[in-house]
Amino acid sequence: MTSIYKKGKSHTNADGLSRWPLDNVRINPDHEPEVSAKIPIHFMEVDSKRNFRFSGWAPESGTLDSGNTDSAGTETPILGISSSELHNELFGAILKSYAKHRQCGILLQLLQQKYRSPELECQLEEPWFRAHKDKKFFLIDGLLYHRGKHTSALMVVEGDHISLILQECHACPYMGHMCEDRTKERVARTAGWPKWEQELSDHLHTCESCQKANRKYGKKYGLLQHIEEPKHPWExxxxxxxxxxxxxxxxxxxxxxxxxxxxxxxxxxxxxxxxxxxxxxxxxxxxxxxxxxxxxxxxxxxxxxxxxxxxxxxxxxxxxxxxxxxxxxxxxxxxxxxxxxxxxxxxxxxxxxxxxxxxxxxxxxxxxxxxxxxxxxxxxTSQNSTTGKTPALVEKGWNPMLPVDHLKKNILTIHPTAKGFHDLWKRACDTAAKCIAEAKDYNKQRWDKTHMEPDFKEGDQVLVSALNVCKV
Missing domain, CATH: 3.30.420.10 (Ribonuclease H-like superfamily/Ribonuclease H)
Incomplete structure (x- = not known):
């Protein structure tokens, strides 16, 4: 069998990634450019105004352009990707907040200078100084960013901006009020500020929607509170x-x-x-x-x-x-x-x-x-599992006669003396009290395994489940 290559009219030098024809005559002299319209491929770039926009790539020129036209002069975008620009007001407000924050102001001066300034570096406090020493901060269009392990985050320092970030990363419908780990991952990719993890945890633990809607898992509140056990019958x-x-x-x-x-x-x-x-x-x-x-x-x-x-x-x-x-x-x-x-x-x-x-x-x-x-x-007249004796014997010192007891009428019964009866009854009471104390400790140990002491403080606002309110 003989394989014969037959040259086609298009894709004679196709790029493996995009499968678009390339106008590279030097590599493929036999390539014949098509007369049909060039169709732009859209991608994201960063412009000088700190905003994100989509631009087109013109294959024939290899330059960036906002679109492309065919031989008839009409635009032919096909991907239809659109994105709303980020508001300049937010970035402007963040820049103004840097000026009010002492540590951010020092960092901006250090990053804008060409040479090191030990005097300014000494004015930085932790954790700003450590992060600056490790070269974690950098500037893009005047905004301060923190370089992480796999991503970078915009630095915010004002309370309103922090609340906005937390709201957008947790409470929006497209964020779904996710758990702490998932929200933490979203915030880490979006913005950062000193002690942001603790502030995020506090925000999630006080989220009213989550507290009302989420189920409570784990141990229940309330350790077992013992009732003072009696020392005598009918106490x-x-x-x-x-x-x-x-x-x-x-x-x-x-x-x-x-x-x-x-x-x-x-x-x-x-x-x-x-x-x-x-x-x-x-x-x-x-x-x-x-x-x-x-x-x-x-x-x-x-x-x-x-x-x-x-x-x-x-x-x-x-x-x-x-x-x-x-x-x-x-x-x-x-x-x-x-x-x-x-x-x-x-x-x-x-x-x-x-x-x-x-x-x-x-x-x-x-x-x-x-x-x-x-x-x-x-x-x-039945033996109790806690005391190990019948309630009648513990209370009175003897068991009431039952019809079945008459079957033992021929068996010799030794009647104890008055003192012996008292000693026997006292011994039964002491044994019952000891068994009650052991059962109490055992029940508390079992109960406390699945419960915990609430950490409420005086003045705290606590949500109460309404499940059994109507039954009280």
């Missing part, structure tokens, strides 16, 4: 209401008051009505708790109107009780009640999963309200 109690249960009982109760002994972890379930006033709830608390367990020192509950009313406040002031109201959506204070409520609901759900009422083998029915005493007994 501190938790109280909360469960609403929305299936109506039951003779009075068609639809709510339940949960009272928890924080020392022994025992639970009391008292049925009530949701719409009951404080006058109705006070005797309920008095007849079932105070009459049998005494007056608690601290009552922990949510900010319910039942507790904040004048009647409850006056009642517990006379009894010497100190209220310790918890904050809404602060589960560290009401977490004990929440776990009790969840356990109670789980037990009730198992007995009422197949209907509104539970029927035994004899047809006897139980609704949710009539099952509350059995739920209370079941929980108080």
């Amino acid at each position: 501190t109690i938790n109280m909360d209401w469960v609403t929305g249960i299936v109506p039951g009982g003779k009075e068609n109760y639809i709510s339940c008051l949960i009272i928890v002994n924080r020392f022994s972890k025992s639970m009391n379930c008292l049925p009530c009505h949701k719409e009951e006033t404080t006058i109705d709830n006070a005797p309920l608390f008095w007849n079932n708790i105070i009459s049998s367990c005494g007056v608690p020192k601290i009552i922990i509950s949510d900010r319910d109107p039942k507790f904040t009313s004048e009647f409850w406040t006056d009642l517990y002031d006379m009894l010497g009780t100190k209220f310790a109201f918890s904050t809404a959506y602060h589960p560290q204070t009401d977490g004990l009640d929440e776990r009790m409520i969840q356990t109670m609901e789980d037990i009730l759900r198992r007995f009422s999963a197949y209907g509104m009422e539970y029927k035994d083998h004899e047809g006897y029915t139980h609704d949710c309200v009539t099952l509350l005493p059995s739920v209370q007994l079941a929980y108080n």
Whole structure:
């Protein structure tokens, strides 16, 4: 096979980059210039007025021109690139700001002189002196630029100009309110000033749009604040209401008051009505708790109107009780009640999963309200994970008898003496207190791993999430 070169009419000496015919007769004597119009290639140049404009390249002359014409005298630009000129007012304002800034004025004098001036250099302060010594500054049309590793940035020193640069590089729609790293890269290519990185970080951390729109990642605010744990049973109690249960009982109760002994972890379930006033709830608390367990020192509950009313406040002031109201959506204070409520609901759900009422083998029915005493007994005779003992044993020193205990009636039981019983009960209380302290430290350690202490200062303006405001 024989390859034969056949000369064409055009592109006999094409440039590999642009693929345009070149009028280089010396390199290619056989090149025949085309009669068709020369089409300009546009590129960017810097003119003497410190502005950027697009000019055309005339292939036949090899000179810069603002355009090109064909044989008929008409312009034939094809790329259609256009750019708005930068405002001379901005550059003029930056030049005027140099005159007001002492360090910039000294730098301008040093850069405009042909010879070094040690006297002027000694007047420069850091970081200006170090940058000038490393030859980082240079002038273009009277404007001061700082030479970086891969790019150069215009120096600005006035606060209004700095704010304009930060606004243009971060808050404009075409900048998108990007993160600190991306905004920092944009600012580094645009302008610079002393300590600009710190000022940029402060600007981004105080950007109102970013604070309102961005999600918060990382650790949540608020380390775990311990509640003073009691030393004796019924010294501190938790109280909360469960609403929305299936109506039951003779009075068609639809709510339940949960009272928890924080020392022994025992639970009391008292049925009530949701719409009951404080006058109705006070005797309920008095007849079932105070009459049998005494007056608690601290009552922990949510900010319910039942507790904040004048009647409850006056009642517990006379009894010497100190209220310790918890904050809404602060589960560290009401977490004990929440776990009790969840356990109670789980037990009730198992007995009422197949209907509104539970029927035994004899047809006897139980609704949710009539099952509350059995739920209370079941929980108080079950071992607690914190104390390692049953709430009834820690509180009373003995467990109530259950039907299953009658199976052990033939087993010999050694009854302790009075002193031995007291020692056994005291040992159980000491063990429970030790377990509570260990559980408290363990819970704090786990909580603090995912939370941090807020760094707010007095007088700071803090944005508050409105997610749970309507639920408070």
